[in-house]
Amino acid sequence: MRAKTMLRSYGGELFKLRKRPAVWVVLGVWLVLMLVFTYVFPYLGYRSAKTPALGRGLLGELLPANIPGQGLTGYPVWGGALIVVLGALALGSEYGWGTMKTMLTNRPGRLTVFTAQVAALFTVLAALVIVAFACNGLASFLITNSAHANLAAPSLGALVRSMLAGWLILCMWCLFGVTLAVLLRGTAMSIGLGLVWVLAVENLIRATASLVPALGTFQKGLPGVNAGSLVAALGGKGAASSGTGIAPIVGGTQALLVVIFYFGLFGMVGALIVRRRDVQ
Amino acid sequence: MTTSADLNAATGGPREVVVQTHNLTKRYGSILVVSGVSLSVQRGEVYGFLGPNGAGKTTTLRMLLGLVRPTAGSAVVLGYTAGSPAGLARIGSMVETPALYPYLSGRDNLLVLAKQAGIPRPRVAAVLDTVGLAERSGDRFAGYSLGMKQRLGVAAALLKDPDLLILDEPTNGLDPLGLADMRALIRRLGDAGKAVLLSSHQLGEVQAICDRVGVIFRGRLVKEGTVRELRGATRLVIRATPLPRAEACLAELMGRSRVSVHEDEVHVDAGADAAARVSRELVNAGIDLWELRHDERSLEEVFLALSADDQQHAREDHAA
Numbered sequence: 001m002r003a004k005t006m007l008r009s010y011g012g013e014l015f016k017l018r019k020r021p022a023v024w025v026v027l028g029v030w031l032v033l034m035l036v037f038t039y040v041f042p043y044l045g046y047r048s049a050k051t052p053a054l055g056r057g058l059l060g061e062l063l064p065a066n067i068p069g070q071g072l073t074g075y076p077v078w079g080g081a082l083i084v085v086l087g088a089l090a091l092g093s094e095y096g097w098g099t100m101k102t103m104l105t106n107r108p109g110r111l112t113v114f115t116a117q118v119a120a121l122f123t124v125l126a127a128l129v130i131v132a133f134a135c136n137g138l139a140s141f142l143i144t145n146s147a148h149a150n151l152a153a154p155s156l157g158a159l160v161r162s163m164l165a166g167w168l169i170l171c172m173w174c175l176f177g178v179t180l181a182v183l184l185r186g187t188a189m190s191i192g193l194g195l196v197w198v199l200a201v202e203n204l205i206r207a208t209a210s211l212v213p214a215l216g217t218f219q220k221g222l223p224g225v226n227a228g229s230l231v232a233a234l235g236g237k238g239a240a241s242s243g244t245g246i247a248p249i250v251g252g253t254q255a256l257l258v259v260i261f262y263f264g265l266f267g268m269v270g271a272l273i274v275r276r277r278d279v280q
Numbered sequence: 281m282t283t284s285a286d287l288n289a290a291t292g293g294p295r296e297v298v299v300q301t302h303n304l305t306k307r308y309g310s311i312l313v314v315s316g317v318s319l320s321v322q323r324g325e326v327y328g329f330l331g332p333n334g335a336g337k338t339t340t341l342r343m344l345l346g347l348v349r350p351t352a353g354s355a356v357v358l359g360y361t362a363g364s365p366a367g368l369a370r371i372g373s374m375v376e377t378p379a380l381y382p383y384l385s386g387r388d389n390l391l392v393l394a395k396q397a398g399i400p401r402p403r404v405a406a407v408l409d410t411v412g413l414a415e416r417s418g419d420r421f422a423g424y425s426l427g428m429k430q431r432l433g434v435a436a437a438l439l440k441d442p443d444l445l446i447l448d449e450p451t452n453g454l455d456p457l458g459l460a461d462m463r464a465l466i467r468r469l470g471d472a473g474k475a476v477l478l479s480s481h482q483l484g485e486v487q488a489i490c491d492r493v494g495v496i497f498r499g500r501l502v503k504e505g506t507v508r509e510l511r512g513a514t515r516l517v518i519r520a521t522p523l524p525r526a527e528a529c530l531a532e533l534m535g536r537s538r539v540s541v542h543e544d545e546v547h548v549d550a551g552a553d554a555a556a557r558v559s560r561e562l563v564n565a566g567i568d569l570w571e572l573r574h575d576e577r578s579l580e581e582v583f584l585a586l587s588a589d590d591q592q593h594a595r596e597d598h599a600a
Contacts, residue, residue, distance in 0.1 A: 004398070012395035020383055098379030102436070105345045105373050106393050109365050116396075278348040 002112075006119075009112050013120035022089055027128055030082045034074045034132055039139040046147075061237065064140045065152050068162035069235025071136040075166050076227035077198065077245035080173035083125065084194035087177025090121055091270075092187030101279050114274040118178060118267065125170045129163050162234050165256070169227045172259050173198070175266035176223070182273045198224060202245070220250050223262045229255035296323040298444050298475040299344060303353035306339050306499075313339045315499040316353065321477050321492075323443070326470035328490035328507075329479040330583060336499040337479040341375055341446055344477075358444055369397070372442035374450060378433025382422035386413055386432045389421055393436055407435040412461060426453030434462065445469060447478040451485060463489050487511075487579040495583065497590040503582075511577045516548040516555060519571040520562055529565045530558065547575075 017023050042058050049055030061070050094100040094117075103113050144151050176197075180190035202224040209216040219225050228245035233252025236244075250258070299321035306314040314336040321327040331337045342348040344355055346363015360367030380389040390404045408414045411431040416424070424432065430453050437445055451462050467489045470476050480486050486493060486507075493510055495503040503510060520526035527546050531539045538549040548558065552574040562569050 008398050009396050012392045015388075015395060016381065016384070016392055019388060020381075022383075097382065098377065099381060101342075101345075101347050101375060102379045102393070103396070104347060105368060105371070105375075106397055106436075106440075278342075280342075280347075 005109070006112055006116060009116035010119050013116045014123060017090065017120055017124055023086065023124070026082055026086045026089065027124070030079060030128065031132060031135060033082070034079060035135055035139060037078075038070060038073045038136065039143065043143050059143075059147055059149060062140055062143045063149055063152070064137065064144060065150070065154050066235065067133065067136050067140055067154050068158040069231070069237060070140075071133055072162055072166050072169075072231040072234060072236045073244050073246065075169045076224055076231055077203070080169060080224065080227060081195055081198040083170045083173040084177035084180075084198055085191050086124075087121060087174035088181040088187055088190040088194055089177075090181075091117060091178045092181035092184070092190050095181070095185040096187055104279055110275050111271060114182075114271050118175065118270070121174050121178070122167075122171050125174060126167055129167045129170065132166075133159070133163055158235075165230055165234055168256075168259055168263065169230065172223060172227065172263045172266065175263060175270065179266045179270040179273075182270045206245070206247075220254075221258065223259065225249050226255040226258035226262075230259055295325070297321070298323050298358050299327075299355070299477060301340075301344070301353065301355040304340065304343055304350050304355055305352040306336075306343060306348060307351040313499055314343070314350075317496065317499070317501045318353075319494050319501055319504060321444075321475050323475050324470060324473045325491045326466060326476040326478065326489055328486035328493040329477060329496065330481075330483070330486060330493055330579075331479070331496035332587065335496045337496055338376055338448055340496070341373075341448055341477070341479060344446060345371065345373055345375065347375070369440065370443045371446060372437035372440050372444070373446040374433040374437045375446070375448045377452075378429045378436070380421050380429075380432060380436065383420065385418050385420055386424065386428075386435075387417040389432065390417075390436060390439060393439055397440055399439055403439060403441070407438045410438060410465065411435040412458075427455055427458050430454055431458065431462075434465070443474060445474060445476045445478075447476065449480055450478055451480065451482060459485075483578070483580040483583055493579070495586055497586065498594065502590060503586055507579065510582050511579060512582070514549075514551050514574060514576045516550050516552075516558060517571070517573050517575045518546045518548065518558065518562070518569070519544060520546065520567050520569045522567070525565065526562060526567050529562060529567060533558065533561050 039062060042062055046055050046058035046062070049058060060066065094103065104110055141151070143149075177190065177194050180194050181187065184190045184193070202219075202222055205215055205219050205222065206225065209219045224245055229248055229250045230252060231246050232248040233255060236246045297320050299319070301320075302318050304314060304317040305312070317336070317340055329337050329340070339348060343350050344357055344362050346368065350362075355362035357367045358370050381392070384392065387404060387408065390407065391401070393399075394401065394404050405414065408417045411434050413428065413431050413435060416428060421429065421432065430450065434447065434450055437447065445466075447466070450466070451459050454462055463485060466476055466478065470489075470491065478486075478490070490507055492504070492506050494501050495510075518526065518530070523541065523544065523546065527539060527541055530546055530548055534548050534550060534554070540547050548554070550558070555572060555574060559569055559572050
């Protein structure tokens with residue numbers, strides 16, 4: 001009975017997300033940016049490389065064999081930031097429009113409503129990751145063909161690991177946005193604070209970590225830093241100055257555990273607030 | 281304030297009590313929003329919840345729906361603690377404004393709610409038809425007029441074919457035709473055995489469609505009873521000359537205690553059935569009868585009187 005209730009609720013939430021233009025806009029922008037920053041700009045860099053060695057290096061990243069690492073380049077920082085927006089939009093609007101009370105009085109159980117909303121978002125993110133990797137594959141194939149380079153495909157295991165890690169990172173950032181929206185009962189403030197955290201605060205801490213030893217230790221516990229380290233462990237490459245946030249600051253296992261920890265923390269805080277707080 | 285026995289006496293027999301609150305209280309910090317409200321709503325009854333803005337009506341309704349947790353007291357709705365899933369499954373509600381998704385059409389909004397509540401699709405078309413929105417159901421909710429939004433909100437509340445409807449200002453923004461339709465619909469629901477708890481500022485509307493009324497001021501339920509009980513005894517208003525002779529004649533006919541003079545009118549505490557006898561006696565006594573009408577206090581007069589009392593109490597409390 002409970003599973004049935006949850007499935008019905010989940011179906012309703014998916015329907016809402018599917019019909020909402022703002023969701024398609026965020027996902028569309030995310031995909032375009034991902035392709036532009038992950039394949040188009042590096043390809044243009046390869047075409048205009050000043051030295052053959054630099055060109056070969058850039059092309060090497062774009063080959064199909066490197067999709068598991070290259071495909072995740074945008075996930076820790078800007079990709080995550082857009083997904084924070086998605087999470088904050090999805091839940092924050094429910095408070096802005098007053099539909100949270102409609103949902104809570106329509107459906108049995110506050111936690112059922114919240115869990116269904118989050119599960120629907122995770123489903124959308126899973127679809128996004130699959131579509132993104134398909135686009136990565138197509139872009140990589142076209143580039144490789146045009147450059148007459150090696151078409152060797154990545155191993156299926158590496159590809160699946162990479163997709164699961166990417167999905168986990170996006171889910172973590174999505175829950176961050178969801179929790180901010182539930183906490184602040186709205187969209188604008190939660191998006192603003194979420195973006196400031198992901199794009200400014202974490203980057204500033206990273207940038208000053210080498211100057212202040214305490215910050216160096218502190219940054220190892222940050223969600224963005226650990227997401228970047230997880231991508232680095234899977235073969236993603238980036239430089240501190242590139243703004244991708246990809247750097248092996250902590251080991252892959254720790255990064256994975258910390259990302260899972262934040263995933264659980266954000267989810268639990270959000271659920272607790274929804275369950276306990278009065279809805280006006 | 282009202283016991284089941286009182287209710288049975290007032291409504292002509294025992295009926296299931298679907299809402300029962302006991303000393304329901306809500307406090308936000310130092311502000312007491314709802315204070316010890318005890319009310320009952322029976323199956324098949326349209327219950328009007330009256331009060332000025334900020335009196336605590338909506339907060340009370342939210343507590344009945346489990347959206348707001350009471351600071352003290354309890355509420356049992358359809359036999360379950362307020363807000364419990366089993367109870368909510370049998371309640372339809374619209375609190376304050378209709379809160380639906382602006383980017384979805386009217387039909388899609390109802391489909392979302394139907395999916396979540398496990399209601400078959402055909403029910404969506406049925407409730408759209410009931411509220412007269414079938415033709416515009418494909419339009420986006422954001423493009424609806426206030427009245428259409430209100431209708432869709434009521435349709436959403438009806439979707440579950442609930443045993444209890446909780447409606448907060450259901451006729452806001454409706455045109456005269458819509459108003460009449462909505463009143464008829466609410467009355468029909470009550471007559472069909474549903475319980476309807478509605479809050480409204482439209483006192484005429486409450487008087488026309490409600491069986492019982494609760495009046496709330498500053499968070500306290502100050503009066504509860506049937507509309508007839510609240511409006512009090514009826515009277516005959518008579519304008520006749522000479523007035524002293526008319527008064528004396530009526531005092532002899534009806535009894536001194538039931539007759540009083542107010543400016544150029546004589547008031548007699550009696551129902552409409554006494555009108556023929558009164559007019560005959562006055563004419564037979566050679567008194568010129570200019571006007572004879574049956575008069576009842578309107579609910580609005582009762583409400584304003586209660587409001588004046590409450591303000592007086594507030595001043596006394598403040599002074600104390």
